[in-house]
Amino acid sequence: MNIAILGFGTxxxxxxxxxxxNGLDYITVSKIxxxxxxxxxxxxxxxxxxxxxxxxxxxxVVECMGGSxxxxxxxxxxxxxxxxxVTSNKLLVATHYxxxxxxxxxxxxxxxxxxxxxxxxxxxxxLSRVGFVDDVLGFKAIFNGTTNYILDKMTNGYxxxxxxxxxxxxxxxxxxxxxxxxxxxxLLYKTIIxxxxxxxxxxSMENVLKFGIRYLTKEDMAYFKKSHLVLKLIxxxxxxxxxxxxxxxxxxxxxxxxxxxxxxxxxxxxxxTEGRLIFIGPGAGSLPTGHSIVQDLVRISQNAVxxxxxxxxxxxxxxxxxxxxxxxxxxxxVEIVNGMTVSELKNSTIKFIARINSEHHQ
Amino acid sequence: MNIAILGFGTxxxxxxxxxxxNGLDYITVSKIxxxxxxxxxxxxxxxxxxxxxxxxxxxxVVECMGGSxxxxxxxxxxxxxxxxxVTSNKLLVATHYxxxxxxxxxxxxxxxxxxxxxxxxxxxxxLSRVGFVDDVLGFKAIFNGTTNYILDKMTNGYxxxxxxxxxxxxxxxxxxxxxxxxxxxxLLYKTIIxxxxxxxxxxSMENVLKFGIRYLTKEDMAYFKKSHLVLKLIxxxxxxxxxxxxxxxxxxxxxxxxxxxxxxxxxxxxxxTEGRLIFIGPGAGSLPTGHSIVQDLVRISQNAVxxxxxxxxxxxxxxxxxxxxxxxxxxxxVEIVNGMTVSELKNSTIKFIARINSEHHQ
Numbered sequence: 001m002n003i004a005i006l007g008f009g010t011x012x013x014x015x016x017x018x019x020x021x022n023g024l025d026y027i028t029v030s031k032i033x034x035x036x037x038x039x040x041x042x043x044x045x046x047x048x049x050x051x052x053x054x055x056x057x058x059x060x061v062v063e064c065m066g067g068s069x070x071x072x073x074x075x076x077x078x079x080x081x082x083x084x085x086v087t088s089n090k091l092l093v094a095t096h097y098x099x100x101x102x103x104x105x106x107x108x109x110x111x112x113x114x115x116x117x118x119x120x121x122x123x124x125x126x127l128s129r130v131g132f133v134d135d136v137l138g139f140k141a142i143f144n145g146t147t148n149y150i151l152d153k154m155t156n157g158y159x160x161x162x163x164x165x166x167x168x169x170x171x172x173x174x175x176x177x178x179x180x181x182x183x184x185x186x187l188l189y190k191t192i193i194x195x196x197x198x199x200x201x202x203x204s205m206e207n208v209l210k211f212g213i214r215y216l217t218k219e220d221m222a223y224f225k226k227s228h229l230v231l232k233l234i235x236x237x238x239x240x241x242x243x244x245x246x247x248x249x250x251x252x253x254x255x256x257x258x259x260x261x262x263x264x265x266x267x268x269x270x271x272x273t274e275g276r277l278i279f280i281g282p283g284a285g286s287l288p289t290g291h292s293i294v295q296d297l298v299r300i301s302q303n304a305v306x307x308x309x310x311x312x313x314x315x316x317x318x319x320x321x322x323x324x325x326x327x328x329x330x331x332x333x334v335e336i337v338n339g340m341t342v343s344e345l346k347n348s349t350i351k352f353i354a355r356i357n358s359e360h361h362q
Numbered sequence: 363m364n365i366a367i368l369g370f371g372t373x374x375x376x377x378x379x380x381x382x383x384n385g386l387d388y389i390t391v392s393k394i395x396x397x398x399x400x401x402x403x404x405x406x407x408x409x410x411x412x413x414x415x416x417x418x419x420x421x422x423v424v425e426c427m428g429g430s431x432x433x434x435x436x437x438x439x440x441x442x443x444x445x446x447x448v449t450s451n452k453l454l455v456a457t458h459y460x461x462x463x464x465x466x467x468x469x470x471x472x473x474x475x476x477x478x479x480x481x482x483x484x485x486x487x488x489l490s491r492v493g494f495v496d497d498v499l500g501f502k503a504i505f506n507g508t509t510n511y512i513l514d515k516m517t518n519g520y521x522x523x524x525x526x527x528x529x530x531x532x533x534x535x536x537x538x539x540x541x542x543x544x545x546x547x548x549l550l551y552k553t554i555i556x557x558x559x560x561x562x563x564x565x566s567m568e569n570v571l572k573f574g575i576r577y578l579t580k581e582d583m584a585y586f587k588k589s590h591l592v593l594k595l596i597x598x599x600x601x602x603x604x605x606x607x608x609x610x611x612x613x614x615x616x617x618x619x620x621x622x623x624x625x626x627x628x629x630x631x632x633x634x635t636e637g638r639l640i641f642i643g644p645g646a647g648s649l650p651t652g653h654s655i656v657q658d659l660v661r662i663s664q665n666a667v668x669x670x671x672x673x674x675x676x677x678x679x680x681x682x683x684x685x686x687x688x689x690x691x692x693x694x695x696v697e698i699v700n701g702m703t704v705s706e707l708k709n710s711t712i713k714f715i716a717r718i719n720s721e722h723h724q
Binding site: 014018022024121122125126132133134135254255256259272273274275276277279280281282285294295298302303304 | 386482483616617638640641642652664
């Protein structure tokens with residue numbers, strides 16, 4: 001198996017190191033694509049994608065550049081040249097899912113994206129595997145290590161949002177511009193991908209309600225602590241209700257999910273016959289995410305059976321909620337509300353909102 | 363794919379129902395073996411194993427009878443007749459591992475046992491998958507739903523062992539003779555199987571230290587509660603130390619593992635590059651365990667790549683421990699001890715012992 005790695009940041013380097021150090025001799029890293037003008041410090045490094053595209057000995061392209069372009073052009077071109085694609089790029093997979101699935105079908109190549117959701121957790125593989133036997137009913141997850149780290153700091157250190165964010169950035173767990181994490185976009189991409197795999201269909205981002213933690217304060221956190229509740233930024237997929245919701249959620253302090261600390265990820269899967277399964281693991285990091293990349297390579301080398309996905313579009317429902325919500329308004333007023341309609345949720349005077357989970361006692 | 367199910371108890375029935383109800387049309391249940399003399403209420407049912415053995419249209423045998431014999435003879439004969447074997451029988455797999463691996467190699471058939479450990483958790487599959495890329499360093503697990511249910515009742519209900527056991531039996535989660543569960547034998551079989559898969563070798567039960575919960579009292583539990591500790595019956599595998607230990611263990615009440623309730627199973631896996639992964643799910647039950655059986659059938663139908671196992675024997679080390687232990691002696695005296703040698707652990711005046719975990723704060 002001859003591969004090219006596009007992008008040599010955290011994830012690309014992690015995959016490279018695992019291939020080199022863990023005795024995976026049957027995987028050869030032929031080329032590594034670096035940005036134009038950057039130092040080419042290894043013999044495999046090139047800065048021109050066409051060198052990779054036109055090298056017929058390369059059968060698989062590993063895309064770890066992130067972002068929309070040129071990632072989408074590169075992987076599309078690679079598939080048209082009959083190269084398998086493995087990617088960690090959640091934005092790419094969530095926004096171009098239909099086209100990429102179609103391209104991989106038309107060109108009879110693998111399109112794998114384990115590393116795009118859940119870091120080192122073998123989530124996509126296990127979710128996909130369930131679908132061969134069972135119906136996935138839904139899931140609830142912490143899929144963003146950055147915000148989980150921030151919330152952990154705020155819960156345990158009683159510090160304000162900016163202080164916790166700064167510390168998370170200093171630890172290397174948050175980007176300079178953390179918007180995609182703290183506003184929930186990163187979580188949205190990961191949820192769309194997971195819902196697609198769970199249903200073998202293709203979910204639209206249209207209609208998805210999304211709330212972040214940008215305006216969370218330490219006064220909110222003090223209120224939660226007093227009530228023996230712990231705040232997590234959660235994504236929920238409910239197949240029956242046709243619902244995807246990205247929203248902060250409050251759990252009983254003894255629930256498993258409340259005790260998922262640092263930058264860990266957590267996902268709770270509900271299936272018809274298998275019941276409830278929980279996976280917890282490192283949600284990011286060079287080696288764990290690199291491990292997921294290499295697992296996809298191994299599966300390709302083993303001629304893994306890939307489920308049949310459709311490009312049938314699903315648009316989630318707008319719907320009203322019967323749960324309790326914690327709300328802080330623009331003017332500082334705090335309220336616990338019993339049930340919210342969608343138009344109430346869209347009230348622009350809401351500064352911060354969290355759903356109160358009444359079920360997760362364990 | 364034509365299969366025969368041997369034994370139509372909890373697990374066999376669960377697998378049968380999933381195949382029939384979840385649209386798995388490519389799996390045909392040709393025969394079901396029932397005990398001699400029992401009522402044959404379905405057209406597929408027979409009470410003579412030779413009918414199955416000599417039916418060349420049956421390519422796969424699913425063994426859900428449990429126990430050592432005739433299970434071992436039946437699956438050995440089936441493999442010699444070039445039939446794949448799928449089993450949920452942990453005693454069979456743990457005690458005849460070498461012979462069964464050899465037989466499956468010699469006859470070029472699949473030998474799969476996902477359902478033998480962890481109920482509905484896809485544990486064997488994920489553990490095996492890690493080994494293609496990474497080194498497994500060890501694991502720590504709750505693999506016995508019966509004792510976890512008993513301990514949950516004792517922790518939350520402040521009742522004595524006999525009362526909790528009776529309630530667990532009434533719920534259908536414990537057998538009339540619960541010895542294999544409460545003395546740790548069930549846990550030992552599951553650990554041997556898991557250690558084999560983790561290392562691709564074959565562990566002996568010799569030298570394994572094993573302690574159960576038969577003599578646990580509500581006074582012990584009151585002591586733990588006061589100390590903010592929660593008791594679980596745990597199995598530990600540590601590859602570096604070459605250690606397998608089955609022993610009650612005390613965790614901080616906020617640790618994930620302390621909050622695994624009812625008959626759930628929990629396993630925490632340590633890997634070199636992937637870090638720490640946790641899997642939680644239903645540890646038993648007709649549909650979850652049946653699901654694991656059917657997953658093995660699906661993998662066979664997909665021509666799954668099976669890792670190369672060796673029959674190289676591993677005998678674990680006797681070793682001394684530096685941790686703290688809670689000990690109650692014959693005479694009722696309770697002591698917290700700092701470190702234990704193996705000969706001290708074998709002291710026959712110890713009535714109940716638990717290791718105190720100092721690391722698992724989360």
